[in-house]
Amino acid sequence: MTARRDEMRFHTLPAGPRPVAPFSHAVESDGWVILTGQMPTDPAAPDAPLPEGVEAQTRRVMENLRLVLGELGLGLEHVAQxxxxxxxxxxxxxxxxxxxxxxxxxxxxxxxxxVGVTALAVGALVEIDCVARRPG
Incomplete structure (x- = not known):
């Protein structure tokens, strides 16, 4: 699943959360993996209402980041930013x-x-994107 050092690889993951816009779940190049901002949607029920409150939405977003990273053989311990x-x-x-x-x-x-923003997709309270680095 890793990209060669001289190419970019675009990852759209069937097990990942359903995209809410035209994007890849992650793009990888030279050992760096850049994840698209994740929303507090449930991958198993993408049309379900969002969790109530910022704590529940943050947990769901972090679980979605963990899911995407896991599909790429990585974890939150690989996140740099x-x-x-x-x-x-x-x-x-x-x-x-x-x-x-x-x-x-x-x-x-x-x-x-x-950053404080005026609005997010799907009416979310929180969105998080990240950059991870493959070990090695």
Missing amino acids: CRCFLTGFERDYAAFNETYRSFFPADRLPARTT
Whole structure:
């Protein structure tokens, strides 16, 4: 599944969450894997209502990131950087941080940027994308 060092590989994963726009789940090149922002949709029930609240939505987004990484033979331990988007930044930032933090060991937190936005696809409260690196 790894891309040669001199090519880009576009991953659209049948087991991944249903895309909400025209994109690949991930693009890989030179050992780097860039994941599209994940939404709090349930891959097993993509038309189901979103989970209620930022904590539940953050957990679902992180599980979706874990799912995509897993399909590529990676895990959250390979994540180098995350970009996080919150529609209710001031209201949700602290609760988001607590939930997000629970997915990483304290000594292996990825670099991160968190941005407040006016809206996200599917009416989500949170979206996260990330960059991972293959070991080796």
